[in-house]
Amino acid sequence: MSALEGLVVQRSTAAQQVAAGLASRIVAGAFAPGDRLRESAIATELGVARNTVREAVRILEQSGLVQYEVNRGAVVISPTPEKVDALYTARELLETAAVSRPVREPELAALKTAYDKLVEAAASHDVLRIVDLDLAFHSAIVATLRSSRLDEFYAELMVELRFYLTVLSLEDREFEHPDDVLAEHRAILEAIESGDTATAVEQVRSHIESNARRVIEILNGRD
Amino acid sequence: MSALEGLVVQRSTAAQQVAAGLASRIVAGAFAPGDRLRESAIATELGVARNTVREAVRILEQSGLVQYEVNRGAVVISPTPEKVDALYTARELLETAAVSRPVREPELAALKTAYDKLVEAAASHDVLRIVDLDLAFHSAIVATLRSSRLDEFYAELMVELRFYLTVLSLEDREFEHPDDVLAEHRAILEAIESGDTATAVEQVRSHIESNARRVIEILNGRD
DNA sequence: TACAGCGCAACTGTTCTACAGTTGCGCACA
DNA sequence: TGTGCGCAACTGTAGAACAGTTGCGCTGTA
Numbered sequence A, B: 001m002s003a004l005e006g007l008v009v010q011r012s013t014a015a016q017q018v019a020a021g022l023a024s025r026i027v028a029g030a031f032a033p034g035d036r037l038r039e040s041a042i043a044t045e046l047g048v049a050r051n052t053v054r055e056a057v058r059i060l061e062q063s064g065l066v067q068y069e070v071n072r073g074a075v076v077i078s079p080t081p082e083k084v085d086a087l088y089t090a091r092e093l094l095e096t097a098a099v100s101r102p103v104r105e106p107e108l109a110a111l112k113t114a115y116d117k118l119v120e121a122a123a124s125h126d127v128l129r130i131v132d133l134d135l136a137f138h139s140a141i142v143a144t145l146r147s148s149r150l151d152e153f154y155a156e157l158m159v160e161l162r163f164y165l166t167v168l169s170l171e172d173r174e175f176e177h178p179d180d181v182l183a184e185h186r187a188i189l190e191a192i193e194s195g196d197t198a199t200a201v202e203q204v205r206s207h208i209e210s211n212a213r214r215v216i217e218i219l220n221g222r223d
Numbered sequence C: 001t002a003c004a005g006c007g008c009a010a011c012t013g014t015t016c017t018a019c020a021g022t023t024g025c026g027c028a029c030a
Numbered sequence D: 001t002g003t004g005c006g007c008a009a010c011t012g013t014a015g016a017a018c019a020g021t022t023g024c025g026c027t028g029t030a
Helices: A014-027 A039-046 A050-061 A081-099 A105-124 A127-143 A148-167 A170-174 A178-193 A197-221 B014-027 B039-046 B050-061 B081-099 B105-124 B127-143 B148-167 B170-174 B178-193 B197-221
Strands: A066-069 A073-076 B066-069 B073-076
Touching: A014 A039, A014 A050, A014 A148, A039 A050, A050 A066, A050 A073, A050 B050, A081 A127, A081 A148, A081 A178, A081 A197, A081 B081, A081 B148, A105 A127, A105 A178, A127 A148, A127 A178, A148 A170, A148 B081, A148 B148, A170 A197, A178 A197, B014 B039, B014 B050, B014 B148, B039 B050, B050 B066, B050 B073, B081 B127, B081 B148, B081 B178, B081 B197, B105 B127, B105 B178, B127 B148, B127 B178, B148 B170, B170 B197, B178 B197
Parallel strands: none
Antiparallel strands: A066 A073, B066 B073
16 A cells, blocks of 8 residues: 555646636526626636636536526526426435435444534534535435445535525525424434434435425525 | 427537537447547547537536546546446436336336337347347336436436446347346336336346446456 | 656647627617 | 617637647666
8 A cells, every 4th residue: 555545636727727616606696597607708807718718617517507508608507496306306316215225334424423513513503504514414315325426416416406595595594493404404313323214214305305395485486 | 389389499519519429439439448539630530620629528528438637638438346336336226216116107108118119129139229228228217206317317327338338348248148138127117017116126126236247247357 | 677867749728819600689760 | 569680799610829748769877
């Protein structure tokens, strides 16, 4: 085993940095759904060539936050009931499948850690942080399936969901009662720890479905 | 309901066409794992600008068939035991989850159709076509979950798997005995039709796991 | 023989300029 | 009211140019 075990050089090109920057702005709500990403504006503002921005936007497209339309360029995605439904269906499938089987040790420990961090965050009343750690807890659930492919897929879902929550200003409402959130997650964790898979599945299902319902209702209630 | 119901204009840019072309060449085995996609060579050969090729390759990257390495450009992915394992784990999860619940009518019909086409193909002894319809049958299984998100994800997995099968020249061996393949798929279909979810899950699991084992064994047996 | 150092050719990453084609919008005109 | 035209803004694409990186072979040296 090498003395350099685990050392990897992280180089990145201008295009990758622009893509990452755009992604974080979008998730933070700096762009609204349906907004176009104008290449020349971004290019001049960031001091890079339009080509580079084009490439950045193609990279960004992989995150699912923007979609290309021919002759209109990149457009920020919009939440629709269908998309949100498909997203939550996928989410529910992965998570219920994950908790329907016994969770092994390293992943169980990771789950506990994730829950503990969520508890801390809840005390801090930093809403954005709470949401992030909430999602991180659920990522830890999916990680018990031990497939990097599934982890990556789930991460994509969460990026998109994160954006929708921002757009709908849902972070606020979701944590009117951080205690409820904690209680639900604790119930899930306890069911997993005790090996009671049937209960765990039901807890996860109802947790996700109630969230999905709320998002879709708010979506339908707009305009 | 409009008289133009379902009509959508399918425009595509040069970059998209180049990306699609490259993708089909790669899957067909025209590029080997680890091969670099040289921008200028492709550009001059196709009579497009290097910029356009760069964009095409970024689009191609979304299919998962190539990966970028800084200062080396796009490199065709290589099958590794870890990647193949993660892929099959994801596949097994989706498909077993799909058949563990009752399949409703439109999807059941689609499954039967997919199976019938597979039977036809098996008679034709056109190996590539058999593989495609085999994968299509499994896509139909995932489609019963009714989430476009899952469908898209599964499609990605299948593109990658398709490439690995080509690389390992597995199409040949897999269909030494098309009858066995048909039998396995028929068993799955029958279990689904009869509503015997437990059997369906077991059929699907063993089908996928035996395939996974074979691919990984061959992978380990090389060099 | 092994190997460090150098140099060169081939590429990638990036910029800049240019231009045809498309879209969106407002204005004039019917 | 609505149709058509024209213009401005942008996208899609091309092409040339150049710095920085990589891979590889050659050369001289231990």
